[in-house]
């Protein structure tokens with residue numbers, strides 16, 4: 001089996017929508033995702049693909065970020081439920097951070113639900129540290145943890 005990360009384009013919108021719907025209760029709609037795939041500005045998007053011998057390649061994970069001047073902001077990272085715990089999230093994060101650093105970013109930042117243990121663990125594994133908390137940040141009243149790391 002081969003697994004690789006590549007930048008996403010507008011042609012990947014259906015695949016990205018599938019990942020969103022499989023991974024998030026508050027999945028972004030087609031219009032919002034299309035905006036994230038727009039080229040030429042601060043949006044950055046990557047997909048993880050997998051291919052087994054004799055099978056077509058499949059999109060199994062995604063990451064959406066913004067690179068704003070010296071800052072890389074991670075907005076969304078997702079791995080299909082059946083394939084979690086295999087390093088896909090870590091791989092997506094590594095490519096995003098490396099690419100944004102190559103473009104001149106010196107700091108990475110994200111917000112994560114305080115009760116999202118898997119995401120908190122992934123970000124810690126990627127050397128992010130909690131640097132703040134936003135009370136009742138989410139619509140359902142949940143808090144967000146702000147995490148940052150230097151690049």
Ligand SMILES: CC(C)(COP(=O)(O)OP(=O)(O)OC[C@H]1O[C@@H](n2cnc3c(N)ncnc32)[C@H](O)[C@@H]1OP(=O)(O)O)[C@@H](O)C(=O)NCCC(=O)NCCS
Nearest residue numbers: 076077078079084085086087088089090118119121122125
């Ligand atoms: C968060 C998410 C992207 C992690 O993806 P993943 O591909 O399973 O992550 P990885 O396999 O690369 O795990 C990387 C590290 O994170 C940690 N981790 C991931 N899932 C974990 C879990 N459920 N419990 C504890 N630690 C976990 C592990 O420490 C792992 O390090 P290790 O390889 O040394 O064990 C995935 O759970 C997901 O898609 N969740 C739903 C969407 C979401 O909430 N996204 C984050 C907010 S945008």
